[in-house]
Amino acid sequence: MVMMGIERLVGSLKSKLRSLKLKKPLYDKIEKSDSMRVEIRSRKARKLIEETLKVADSPKSRSVAF
Template structure:
């Protein structure tokens, strides 16, 4: 009785694994122009934050003109 349950379980697991392996990978979505602009904007904001962090650090020597 227990062996029959294990056999069913193994068969079920094998079929699920096969279905996972045979699934096709997702189609890559092309980036729209608005997505590209947003990515550039985020990169620019990050660069500005990093620059300000370095400029505000106590180790940075700044010269007043």
């Protein structure tokens, strides 16, 4: 008798957890402004330049003339 009550309790807890996982987040998605887009592009450009300079400065790399 006690086992049946525990099984029912566990089953209900599992279903509640599943329903909580399926809910959407409570926040609204923020649209990117033009300044945010520019900042993201400049960060990507700086990162690319940094990686390129690191490869160019390493003694193991050979530069290829195009």
